[in-house]
Amino acid sequence: MAFFPSLNLVARRLGMYRSGGKGAWLFLPTSSLARSRPGRLRPFHAAFSTSAGAQHSEEENIDHESSLGRAGISAFKRAVLARHSTKAFDAKREIADETLAAILALTLRCPTSFNVQPYTVTIVQSEDMKQKLAACMLGPNSARVLQAPVTAVFAADLDPVQLVPRVQSLERRKRGLPEAYLATLPFSVAFLAGKGHLAHAFKDLFTTAMSPLQPMPSVSTLEAWSYKNTAIAASWYMLSCSVHGLDTCPMEGFDGRRIMHELHIPASRYAIPLVVSTGFAMPLPSSSPERNEEAKKSPRFPPEAVVFKDQYGHAYKGISQL
């Protein structure tokens, strides 16, 4: 069988290792193979850890000894709360080139599966291209593209195996990941994100059959895998915009085929999950800035309906509704 020379090989190539050569398989993601980086800042999610005493959502209650500190947490919180899907942009306000470059530099730091980076971002800024892109959008989304100084078009790579040689050479030079890991990368990526419906159906069948015996990777469709990675990049972009005082509107209401045609994105290789118009929101016609903020805020389900503790359906208590 071309895909599975042996179970051991498949598992090893996906980063699964047996402790002491026997016993349970362990799935070791790329990050665990990376060299440890002393002095690295604690990530934001540490603030939401479930360890005893850490169940607080307000920054005052957070142990920030090794984090970005109170100021960092509160800046992040402001950026998250300032973001909303902007329905009308101020067409008179431009974005400085340096600001956009800084936002994009931060966007490119988003995580991706095996560090494969299976996405591209095309920034549509010229009047001519804005008109063309607007013509591909559905309903009111056209007006957003026309008004906003910038629209970022996120494309998901549907042939990520092609990126693997570049990743291998990057990783070899920069992080010095083990050769054994790098050599098996094409196989791992092909397993999780290879082309072909038949191959996918076979992998799905195989992993489902093996799952009762030992943990197996969940094999999603190639499109789902690539969209997942690209959506994380788009989130990074939107939060970076927010930190820089810019407003965004993520949109899926468009004809992706037409967009790829107009922007010369190879349709044989990519799909468009998301387009994000970016700029400065038109102030709402309400009296005070506070009322403006409240009017922009979209509702959310109660935290207990979404966040669970230990098992599905067991509400995780103590989360504020922001």
Ligand SMILES: Cc1cc2nc3c(=O)[nH]c(=O)nc-3n(C[C@H](O)[C@H](O)[C@H](O)COP(=O)(O)O)c2cc1C
């Ligand atoms: C994947 C995705 C697709 C979306 N598509 C559109 C869209 O086509 N047009 C639009 O006006 N808003 C779109 N939105 C914005 C959502 O309507 C909005 O995020 C949601 O109502 C919550 O509001 P908020 O973003 O202001 O918190 C989209 C959001 C996401 C995440």
